[in-house]
Amino acid sequence: MNTKRLLPILLLLASPWARPAAAQPLHLRDCIRQAIESNFDIKIVRNRAAIAANNSNNSPYLPAIELNARQNQTINTTRLRDNTGVTTRSADAVTDNYSAGVAISWRLFDGLDMFATRQRARELETIGQLALQQDVERVIMEVCSLYYNIVVQQYRLQAARRTMQLSSERYEDAQFRHAIGKISGLEAKQAIVDLHADSSAYVRLEEQLKNTYIALDKTMNADLQRDAYIRDTILMGQPLDPATLQRETIANNKLLEIARGQRRVSLLDYKKARALLFPTLDLNTGYNYTRASTPSATTVLNRVNGPYWGLSVNLPLLRRAPARVQVQNARLEVENE
Secondary structure, three states, rough: OOOOHHHHHHHHHHHHHHHOOOOOOOOOHHHHHHHHEEEEEEEHHHHHHHHHHHHHHOOOHHEEEEEEEEEEEEEEEEEEEEOOOOOOEEEEEEEEEEEEEEEEEEEEEEEOOHHHHHHHHHHHHHHHHHHHHHHHHHHHHEEEEEEEEHHHHHHHHHHHHHHHHHHHHHHHHHHHHHHHHOOHHHHHHHHHHHHHHHHHHHHHHHHHHHHHHHHHHOOOOOOOOOOOOOOOOOOOOOOOHHHHHHHHHHHOHHHHHHHHHHHHHHHHHHHHHHOOOOOOOEEEEEEEEEEEEOOOOOOOOOEEEEEEEEEEEOOOOOOHHHHHHHHEEEEEEEOOO
16 A cells, blocks of 8 residues: 555554544443443352351251141951951951141250351351452452553554654654655655554554453443543552561562461361260150040040150261261361361
């Protein structure tokens, strides 16, 4: 293509009024809010944290209560013959059986497994909340990084546009001076080479800016074709004290807090494994009611009702070897954490 034709096209592309209308501007807090509300990773981690919160309850301490009821009716035809030869017949004898009851089973001692289970559920709930906070912080970091990267790239693009305009002016000046014989043709060719190089740099920066907008739109789960909605400046803040930064990082870093929580979970798993070596004590109580009605029999009604209670002790003997293996493995997991 002729250079004289190429020059107006480059200037037209570089001019701000040649671009489509800019979208509604978004500030950093708007981008962060949209990313947190629409990011699917955060939604998944939030649901997992809710599951851990649901599992953290007092169920290990509570008894199991069951209510049962049953009704059974039979219709039998019987024929009986005694040793004297007398035969007794009974046709279509109806027997009704009713039973109902409430049973309560309460584990009173299990080697402190119930306490370890409750504390473990609490630790998992805490880890779930920390994982959610960590994911939110990760998304905020990505949005901030991309946002300020776009601001910097926009400044670079403006500088590249200005550089290309200056190259265009130098090219026109070189063409004019070459036409009047004031400079050689080599200098005029160098001017067009510089203009092409500046134009290529501008196009590369423009493509880089577009890709960064796409990355930010993906993080916000927005339309990937949306761009030119960031118009901001970067203000330098106060420098951070390295000692304070290190201290707060160690104290508040979510990854370290999750690691500490996982170590506590391993310790509780070790306690749960040791509980397998101890006997269990259960309290069983309840109330039963049974009623049997047999009109064709000698006893036409049989009803039994009343409470019951008892204690049961279970001492593992043959399971102690596998339990000791679990204790050793749990101790190694604590060391790993």
